[in-house]
Amino acid sequence: MVQLINRSLAKVKQAMGLATINLKSFPHRAIASSVSILSIACVAAVILSVLAMTQGMVKTLEKTGLDDTLIVMRAGAISELQSVMFPAEVNILANHAQVLKNNDNQAMVSAEMFVNAQMLYLDKAGETHIEKLALRGISKGTYRFRPHFKMAAGVKFKTGIRQVIIGQAIARKIPELTVGSTITLGGAQWFVSGIFSDNNSVFESELWADIGMIQSDYQRGNTIQSVRLALKKNTDITALNKEWQDDPRLNLRIMYEKQFFASQAEDLTRLIRWVGFPVAFIMALGAMVAALNTMYATIASRSKEIATHKAIGFSGVAICFSILFEALLIALVGGLLGILPLYFIFDGWTASTQDANNLSQMLFNFELTVGLMMQTLLFSISIGLLGGILPAIKAMSLPVTVALRDN
Amino acid sequence: MQNNNQKKVAIELININKSYQKGSNKVVVHDNFNLSIAKGEFVALMGPSGLGKSTLLNLIGGLDLPTSGSVIIDNQRIDTLSEGKLSTWRAENIGFVFQSHHLLPVLTAQGNVELPLLLTALNSKQRKQHASLALRLVGMEERAKHLPKELSGGQEQRVAIARAIVSDPKIILCDEPTGNLDRKTADEILTLLTTLNKYFGKTIVMVTHDLRASEYASRVINLEKYIHDSKQNQLSAVEVNS
Ligand SMILES: Nc1ncnc2c1ncn2[C@@H]1O[C@H](COP(=O)(O)OP(=O)(O)O)[C@@H](O)[C@H]1O
């Protein structure tokens, strides 16, 4: 046993010795290895971008929604945009015993209206720009359901007139939109009374205004699109759901707000992964072939050196490991080359995507966590190792006598 | 007597057959070849190219295996050892010197000579000491810090010899060690080998085209003649027997 350990240690020492020499001569081969280094760098960059994007999106959507809150829409509506509800329905819901009441004995309910709006604004040069944005009509009760809502600048809009407050993510993206500026929504002029924040949730990508004004400006009569309800703690949601599903006056879809946004997050991440990962996979295959080629070329150009090592008495296994080590080195350099620029440039960057369901923009941050970077680096290293295995085996079984011939 | 004789034998090639498959052709390089070299001999192996001289060195050093027959070094049969055992054995018992020095360009003379010591139990300080000693032996201690490209051909070959002897092997195998050198430098290298043979007791087998090798070696084998003569002997032995 001791002998076995000693022998293994000796092998490790051999491999380390050769690896150190490889390390010394690596800079000479860096140019020759640059193709595989660069291709691995590209793969790492793509993978990390996809990971960081989905992570950022999930974070944003996960922050959205309260635990005790139900969101109610028309049955069959996938998103708020497709839903239509009538005041009579809202009344039935609001009067249910399980719905919380505030100090004035009024049900805690938020009726909301959601419009995929075209916003026109002027830049400093006086040119008109059009932006597609989510415009949400809200009622007094709405603020209760947004505990992280804060005015970052200015004041809340006044009901009954054309005033909006804009989410911080939009304000960051369009610096022209400040408190006091004027924008055009649905053909009418609106005054920006303030800018709000909501703990980086998806709402920061929305414009909020009085629901009554939006109903009239967008010809929605007195219909609304969704209702949020605060429930008493002990509510049996399954029973409540059954009761409302069985009520002939109602035809609604009921779910927890958290669940609703989580499922949206899922849809979006799935979409990005379905597009991103196949691309990354094909690139990874390419990078692996590049690494394979580079390593074969390296072995060909170093065959005399490898044969000399064997003649001196280095074992095939040690030589095999030293080649793998070099492949690993290439992958490591490539991986870092792909990851570090992203780290320095993109962390905290805001990206926007078209939400698959309501087609308005959603803004979120790239989340470049150490975990994601390690994941990407590990993936890069695996590409290198996979590309290095065959060449390493070839080096191990290289016919010494042929390689050492002087002619 | 018999026993005493066996102890003195360093290298023994017995009934060696070596052939290569070249496409569908079988190229026979050695056919029933026998050779015995005593400890402390300095053998110069001469003959035209393509005759199988390098093949013999590779067989002795365990870099190549015979198609049949046995290779016995120091009373140990090596052609049946596993690949891993063979490399360990080679590290301990054989030093190779080639026509091209095959030094690693990124390592200094010192670094190149230390390389085989990675295969020993020595620590890094001991490795340094051993390598310095080997460099001193070949007269290269002042060039220890130099890279191969900063050395002349003769100096490179000296470093290669230092590398071959640094782990103190009993046998040194040289394949045309002076093939790339001018007369004067070649003489210096041959003198160095003679020193290793005479004063350090190394058994040396050297393949060479150098006609003056006989002035240095203790035995010169003209391989063409050697093969011819041994064929004759075998034939007459067969005739006597029948
Ligand atoms: N790996 C090999 N494959 C095929 N033929 C070989 C190989 N190695 C050597 N030979 C052949 O064996 C013969 C002897 O080669 P070698 O031992 O190098 O001769 P020498 O050193 O005397 O010039 C040559 O004809 C050579 O072509």
Ligand SMILES: [Mg+2]
């Ligand atoms: Mg030869």
